[in-house]
Amino acid sequence: MALLLPGAASADYKFNFPEPVTPIARETLHIHNEFMLIITILFVVVFAIMIYSMISHRKSSGHAPAKFTGPTGTLQWFWALIPFAILLFIDFVLMGIPAVQAIVNMEDTQTKADMVLKVTGMQWKWQYEYPESGVKFISTLATPRDQIANAEAKGEHYLLEVDKPVVLPVGKKVRILLTSTDVIHTWWVPQFGVKRDAIPGFLRETWVLIEKPGIYRGQCAELCGKDHGFMPVVVHAVPEPEYLAWVEAQKVEAKAAAGGADRTWSKDELVAEGKVVYEKVCAACHQPDGKGLPPAFPALAGSKVVNAPLLDTNGKVIKDSHVDRVLHGKAGTAMQAFSASLSDVELAAVITYERNSFGNQMGDMIQPAQIKSLR
Helix, strand or coil: CHHHCCCCCCCCCCCCCCCCCCHHHHHHHHHHHHHHHHHHHHHHHHHHHHHHHHHHCCHHHCCCCCCCCCCCCHHHHHHHHHHHHHHHHHHHHHHHHHHHHHHHHHHCCCCCCCEEEEEEEECCEEEEEECCCCEEEEECECCCHHHHCCCCCCCCCCCCCECCCEEEECCCEEEEEEEECCCCEEEEEHHHCEEEEECECCCEEEEEECCCCEEEEEEECCCCCCCHHHCEEEEEEECHHHHHHHHHHHHHHHHHHHHHHHCCCCHHHHHHHHHHHHHHHHHHHHCCCCCCECCCECCCCCCCCCCCCCECCCCCECCCCHHHHHHHCCCCCCCCCCCCCCCHHHHHHHHHHHHCCCCCCCCCCCCHHHHHHHC
């Protein structure tokens, strides 16, 4: 008997949007519910008239089929035009005006904006930048590869967890600028009611004003490549004092990272740091074992590029060398330039790691200070 009780079945039935936490999401949900009510009423009324007409005017009750091809009298024109007028009223007034107002509000990104967040999509991660505070970082998938490969049980937030979430203050209007470095991505957080494409070569806009503290999850909603499903968005909405403290902590962390470029690192230190960077940034394309997915993503194991000289005799970058590819990317391929998104330490570390891993035994290294001078 207990199995027949809905409460005992522990089923979570949801027929609505997730809880809205921004004005855009709340207005979208309100309009959605209003439109659903209107079209449900229309559906019931129209089908009720159809069913009544078919039953009451059926041949077996003595009714003969009509022979007219269109309205001919005043009453017939009335029944043809009045429903048409009602539909126009519903479309342009009851539904049209709220829809237009909602669109106008969605596109009003600059009025009373308190701060700006720049979002850059790249295969397959997000870069976030806070222009006013100088904070910038890359956010990548944190779900362990063993879970993706079904080698261990899936976590609670499988494919919806990142190493560095976006942090935004509650109650502040945030103007969001979106672009991309490679293909079209879509930044989407359902509870914000925001879903906007990030397009290469264009700067697009949207905005959020988060009304409730919490952790909100979304993902790229565009088919942007083989790891499209591994590009989550996680936003921590916190009170303003907590947000300001986070910004200061990020500045201190960035300063410490920049200072790391001025000291000499051992090869072991660079390899250890490079492994972390590689798994975070490079493994999605070149694979954790460095064997890649040729021809789109070449193998690093045994690569002629990786196993070639680091720099020329003058300490300068050799065109199409390992350092050149990591710093500046390669046009016409998925290999992007990392000089703008990784620090000097991260760049030096990942290059050193790749040259001394996956069977590559170059035995050399490049210092963060050298990367700094090559920028």
